Amino acid sequence: xxxxxxxxxxxxxxxxxxxxxxxxxxxxxxxxxxxxxxxxxxxxxxxxxxxxxxxxxxxxxxxxxxxxxxxxxxxxxxxx
Amino acid sequence: xxxxxxxxxxxxxxxxxxxxxxxxxxxxxxxxxxxxxxxxxxxxxxxxxxxxxxxxxxxxxxxxxxxxxxxxxxxxxxxxxxxxxxxxxxxxxxxxxxxxxxxxxxxxxxxxxxxxxxxxxxxxxxxxxxxxxxxxxxxxxxxxxxxxxxxxxxxxxxxxxxxxxxxxxxxxxxxxxxxxxxxxxxxxxxxxxxxxxxxxxxxxxxxxxxxxxxxxxxxxxxxxxxxxxxxxxxxxxxxxxxxxxxxxxxxxxxxxxxxxxxxxxxxxxxxxxxxxxxxxxxxxxxxxxxxxxxxxxxxxxxxxxxxxxxxxxxxxxxxxxxxxxxxxxxxxxxxxxxxxxxxxxxxxxxxxxxxxxxxxxxxxxxxxxxxxxxxxxxxxxxxxxxxxxxxxxxxxxxxxxxxxxxxxxxxxxxxxxxxxxxxxxxxxxxxxxxxxxxxxxxxxxxxxxxxxxxxxxxxxxxxxxxxxxxxxxxxxxxxxxxxxxxxxxxxxxxxxxxxxxxxxxxxxxxxxxxxxxxxxxxxxxxxxxxxxxxxxxxxxxxxxxxxxxxxxxxxxxxxxxxxxxxxxxxxxxxxxxxxxxxxxxxxxxxxxxxxxxxxxxxxxxxxxxxxxxxxxxxxxx
Numbered sequence: 001x002x003x004x005x006x007x008x009x010x011x012x013x014x015x016x017x018x019x020x021x022x023x024x025x026x027x028x029x030x031x032x033x034x035x036x037x038x039x040x041x042x043x044x045x046x047x048x049x050x051x052x053x054x055x056x057x058x059x060x061x062x063x064x065x066x067x068x069x070x071x072x073x074x075x076x077x078x079x080x
Numbered sequence: 081x082x083x084x085x086x087x088x089x090x091x092x093x094x095x096x097x098x099x100x101x102x103x104x105x106x107x108x109x110x111x112x113x114x115x116x117x118x119x120x121x122x123x124x125x126x127x128x129x130x131x132x133x134x135x136x137x138x139x140x141x142x143x144x145x146x147x148x149x150x151x152x153x154x155x156x157x158x159x160x161x162x163x164x165x166x167x168x169x170x171x172x173x174x175x176x177x178x179x180x181x182x183x184x185x186x187x188x189x190x191x192x193x194x195x196x197x198x199x200x201x202x203x204x205x206x207x208x209x210x211x212x213x214x215x216x217x218x219x220x221x222x223x224x225x226x227x228x229x230x231x232x233x234x235x236x237x238x239x240x241x242x243x244x245x246x247x248x249x250x251x252x253x254x255x256x257x258x259x260x261x262x263x264x265x266x267x268x269x270x271x272x273x274x275x276x277x278x279x280x281x282x283x284x285x286x287x288x289x290x291x292x293x294x295x296x297x298x299x300x301x302x303x304x305x306x307x308x309x310x311x312x313x314x315x316x317x318x319x320x321x322x323x324x325x326x327x328x329x330x331x332x333x334x335x336x337x338x339x340x341x342x343x344x345x346x347x348x349x350x351x352x353x354x355x356x357x358x359x360x361x362x363x364x365x366x367x368x369x370x371x372x373x374x375x376x377x378x379x380x381x382x383x384x385x386x387x388x389x390x391x392x393x394x395x396x397x398x399x400x401x402x403x404x405x406x407x408x409x410x411x412x413x414x415x416x417x418x419x420x421x422x423x424x425x426x427x428x429x430x431x432x433x434x435x436x437x438x439x440x441x442x443x444x445x446x447x448x449x450x451x452x453x454x455x456x457x458x459x460x461x462x463x464x465x466x467x468x469x470x471x472x473x474x475x476x477x478x479x480x481x482x483x484x485x486x487x488x489x490x491x492x493x494x495x496x497x498x499x500x501x502x503x504x505x506x507x508x509x510x511x512x513x514x515x516x517x518x519x520x521x522x523x524x525x526x527x528x529x530x531x532x533x534x535x536x537x538x539x540x541x542x543x544x545x546x547x548x549x550x551x552x553x554x555x556x557x558x559x560x561x562x563x564x565x566x567x568x569x570x571x572x573x574x575x576x577x578x579x580x581x582x583x584x585x586x587x588x589x590x591x592x593x594x595x596x597x598x599x600x601x602x603x604x605x606x607x608x609x610x611x612x613x614x615x616x617x618x619x620x621x622x623x624x625x626x627x628x629x630x631x632x633x634x635x636x637x638x639x640x641x642x643x644x645x646x647x648x649x650x651x652x653x654x655x656x657x658x659x660x661x662x663x664x665x666x667x668x669x670x671x672x673x674x675x676x677x678x679x680x681x682x683x684x685x686x687x688x689x690x691x692x693x694x695x696x697x698x699x700x701x
Contacts, residue, residue, distance in 0.1 A: 009312040011595030017541045023595060048541045050328050053316040072312040075593060076329075076537055077322045077374075077394065 004029040004067045006038055012075035018044055035071065036061040050076045082109055083292035084146040084609035086184040092203065092210065094276050095136060095195030099210050104189045110611075111699075113621055115145035116582040118190050119161030119172055120628045126192075129635055133165040133268075134250055134275040136196040142183070142281075143190045145585020149181030149289060149368070151301035152604050153308050153596065154587030156181055156368025164267040165275075166252040166428075166482055167503040167527050169633040169640070171267030174531070174582045176367035176375075177259040182239035185285025197277035200248070202230065204238075205283045218279045220245050222421030223257035230282055238282045244423020246470040247274035251480040253428030253505065257420060261375065261390025262367065265425035267504060267526050292610030300604045304596075308371040311594040318364065320353035321374035322394040327352045329398070329509065332540055333661035334517070336403045336510045338456055339434035340499050340650060343510035344659020347407040351397050355409040365390060372590060380413035384459055387417035392426070395530075398508025399430025404437065405456040415462050422470035428482060431505035433465045435483045435498060436475070444492035450475045496649045502527035502633075512651055513661040514539040516567035519674050522645045523571070525629035533574035535567065542566065564670050568677045580622040624698045627682075627690055631700060634689055641687035645675060 008025045015021060020043070027038050039046045039061070051058050053072045054065075065071065081087070088101045112121045119141045131137045141161045148155055158180030164171025183191060186207050193203075199214045218226050223244035230240050240258065247254035247270035254270035255263045264270075273279075291297050308314060317324070329335045330348040337345045349355070356376055366373025377390050392400070392412050396419075401412040419426045437456050439445045447453050451474055454461040468476025478489050483505055487498035499506040504527020511518035516535030524532040581588035584605070590596040598615045606612050633640050646652075652671065655663045679686060683694030695701070 011311065011313050012591070012593045013537055015595060017537055045541050045543065047332055047543075048537050050325060051316075053313075056315050058316070070312070072316060074313050074317055077325045077589065077593060 002067065004031070004033060004065070006033075006065055006067070007070040008038060008042060009070065009072040010042070010044070011073065014044065014048065014073055014075045017048055018042075032064055034061070035059060035063050035065055038065060038071065039073065044073070050074045081290055082106055083290050084150070085109055085114070086144070086187050086189045086289055088188050089190040089192060090188040090205070090210070091192040091194070092212070093195040094193055094197045094201065094203070094212055094278055097212055101188070101208075109146070111621070112625065113146060113583045113618065114189065115143050115148070115157070115159040115585045116161075116172060116174075116579055117621065117625050118143040119159050120170070120625050120632065122190070122192060123161055123163065123170070124628055124632050124635070127163050127636070131163055131636070133163045133168065133272060136194065136276070138163045138194075138272055138275070140193040140269060140272050140276070141190060144180040144184050145583060146609055147601070147605065148585030149184040150291070150604075150608055151298055152304050152369060152586070153371050153590050154367070154369060155585065156370065157582065157585045157587055158183070158264070159582050159585070160256060160264045160269045162267070162269050162272045163636060164504075164526070165250065165271045166268040167637075169502060169637045170525050170629045171269060172526060173256070173264035173266040173269055175256065175258060175262055175264035176370075176587060177239070177262035178368045179239045179241055179258050179283065180585060181368045182283045182285045184289055185287050186283050187285065187287055191281070193273075193276060193278065196275060200277050200279050202280040202282060203278060204234065205281070207284065207286060215279070219248065223423040224260055224421055226280055227257065227260060230280055234282050235284070238284045240280055240282045242280040242423075243270040243273050243278075244421055244470065246423040247271055248279070249470065249472045249480070250274050251424065251469060251472065252482045253425045253432070254423050255425040257423060261365070261377065261420065263420070263425070265427060266529055270423055291608050293607045297604060297607040300600075300607050304600050304604065305371055307600065308590055308594065308596055311596065313594040314372065317593045318372045318374065320357060321376050323356045323376065323392065323397055324353035325394050326397050331660070332536070333656070333659045334509045334511065334514060334536055336398055336506070336508060338405055339403055339431070339438040339497060340506070340510055341438070342657045342659060343512065343661050345402050345405075350407055351401040351409045351412050356392070359409050360413055367587065370587065372594065374589060378413065380410045380417065382410050382414045382459060384414060384463060387414055389413050389417040389420065392416040395508045396426035396430070399427050399434070400462065402508070403430050403434035404462050406459055406462065407457060411459040415459060415466070418463050418466050422466060424466060424470060427507045428505040429466060429469070431499050432469065432479050432483055432486070433462055435486065435494075436465055436479055437461070438497055439490055439492070439494050442492070444490050444494050445475070496653075499648050499650070500528055501647060502644050504528050509536055510656070511647075512656050512666055513664040515564040515666055515670065515674060516571055518647060518651065518666060518671065519567060519571050519678060520574070522647055522671070522675070523575070523678060525626065525633065528647075532578055533571045534578070535571050535574060538570045539567070564674045568674055568681060572678070572681060575626055576619045576622040579625065580618055583622055583625065584618070624700065627694065627698045628700055630684070630690055631695070641689055642675065645688055646671065
């Protein structure tokens with residue numbers, strides 16, 4: 001069985017909402033995970049994330065993540 | 081010497097022409113830092129109770145912060161304040177661009193305007209040479225047109241603020257325009273400039289600002305840019321700017337639609353950040369010192385006309401797009417452009433126009449009073465009303481005061497859906513299932529404005545419901561985030577942190593969006609000013625300013641107190657009509673419970689008035 005290892009960057013207003021998280025978190029799983037599931041594993045409500053990027057491109061929260069990738073969680077602009 | 085500051089406050093009586101450049105008091109800088117702090121203290125000390133907001137005794141204070149104009153990210157902010165013609169209380173508005181740095185390079189931390197000129201005039205500040213130039217040829221000119229004329233006349237190295245016809249006609253939500261698309265939009269500061277017959281202020285500054293440790297500050301500033309550029313979100317957030325939030329706000333059921341009857345718009349994908357990029361965008365546009373240019377400069381083609389326009393930003397999309405139901409981004413952008421030329425705040429303007437549309441729909445006002453029939457979704461009707469408002473003609477003369485006085489004039493129960501707090505129209509977040517955000521709007525010192533505290537994300541983070549699942553299931557009305565528990569502390573905390581950026585003279589978006597750490601501001605503040613202050617100590621100053629602006633409202637608004645802190649009855653009595661929050665509203669009892677807790681934690685009595693003990697504890701008088 002292949003182990004999934006994903007780095008997740010948590011930044012901006014999300015760090016205010018979830019102060020227990022570091023700027024860079026690591027998620028390891030023995031089963032495949034979607035972006036939404038990874039966010040959930042970090043204790044983040046996926047609705048508080050504006051969008052998620054991988055290598056600079058926006059990806060769907062239901063996207064199945066490959067191992068050894070880095071996801072960036074982008075905060076809502078928090079006041080437009 | 082005050083390091084980090086220009087060192088002077090320039091006071092101009094635009095009626096008599098008297099000009100005085102006073103030293104910036106060190107104790108003012110020590111106790112109130114700058115920007116919003118300077119505005120609040122100077123207004124509180126200088127304006128007598130009973131002053132007419134549109135009379136010559138009112139002041140317009142334009143203030144920079146200690147970090148404005150220095151070599152660091154987002155240091156282009158300028159703060160404006162006045163006794164607001166919209167609320168009769170404390171009014172301020174913050175603007176990006178380049179004006180504040182130019183004012184500082186000219187030698188001034190603050191510009192204070194009083195009196196009233198006899199004829200329409202422009203103030204020209206060329207370092208220490210100051211002129212008040214009568215120029216009635218600018219009368220009636222659009223705010224963007226006036227800036228272009230003055231740039232051609234004075235030179236590109238002048239930074240200029242202008243008002244449009246709405247400001248000249250003293251519309252309560254007239255805005256100040258700068259750099260062809262930046263605005264100090266809220267609380268009607270431009271109406272006060274109009275009452276003083278000031279069409280524009282142009283500044284050229286070629287001096288320098290004393291810095292405590294110039295080499296260290298330069299190195300730190302450069303390092304701060306590198307930190308910003310290295311943030312993982314840097315490349316992904318900037319391309320869409322604030323409009324990127326549109327579909328997200330809709331998905332969580334907070335997008336104002338049809339004058340806030342609903343919080344969900346089916347057409348959101350046609351007016352979101354992607355639509356701005358696909359259909360309008362020519363180039364990004366940034367403010368002074370900005371590493372993350374969120375301004376989007378574009379071109380809109382509509383049946384009514386075409387226009388180059390900066391924006392629309394999210395707030396303009398929410399009020400002109402959502403609340404007025406303009407379903408195409410080009411139409412939203414064109415309405416945005418019309419507001420910019422007329423010099424109208426897009427937030428209040430969108431809410432006022434959508435209020436009129438609902439009044440017409442409900443038969444409260446008729447075609448004879450309006451001059452035609454009007455309906456949600458019509459760009460032609462939106463532009464018609466905007467032009468009437470700016471000219472104060474016909475129905476526009478009533479709407480020009482904002483929804484609060486307009487609903488009093490119209491009657492027919494329209495105060496139920498006049499969407500404001502304290503007389504300031506509500507910005508772009510519908511809150512009937514977001515109690516923290518609702519409390520933010522209720523208790524904001526200037527009225528219903530979002531940038532003092534933006535607690536919507538906190539409300540959602542506290543929810544047990546999964547919004548996306550509810551939308552998929554079509555399960556409107558089932559989402560429940562509305563427990564008020566724990567919201568008050570978060571709102572109070574944000575009401576200190578957000579305005580602190582306006583006090584220091586910097587943009588908050590680098591921190592809020594890409595996680596730029598506040599410790600950098602502590603370090604650069606010390607290198608620039610020679611004064612060591614932790615972020616927590618700065619927040620304590622921001623907290624004191626919050627108490628002072630409340631006292632300003634107590635001083636200037638007859639009968640001010642708890643009754644001024646409620647939202648419109650729609651939010652307490654009418655269920656949301658569609659979307660994930662369908663059926664939701666927040667009962668007055670819940671809001672009262674939050675207000676009680678909020679007042680107690682603020683040290684205010686049950687009527688929302690700071691107690692003598694609180695006033696003493698903060699060293700205010």
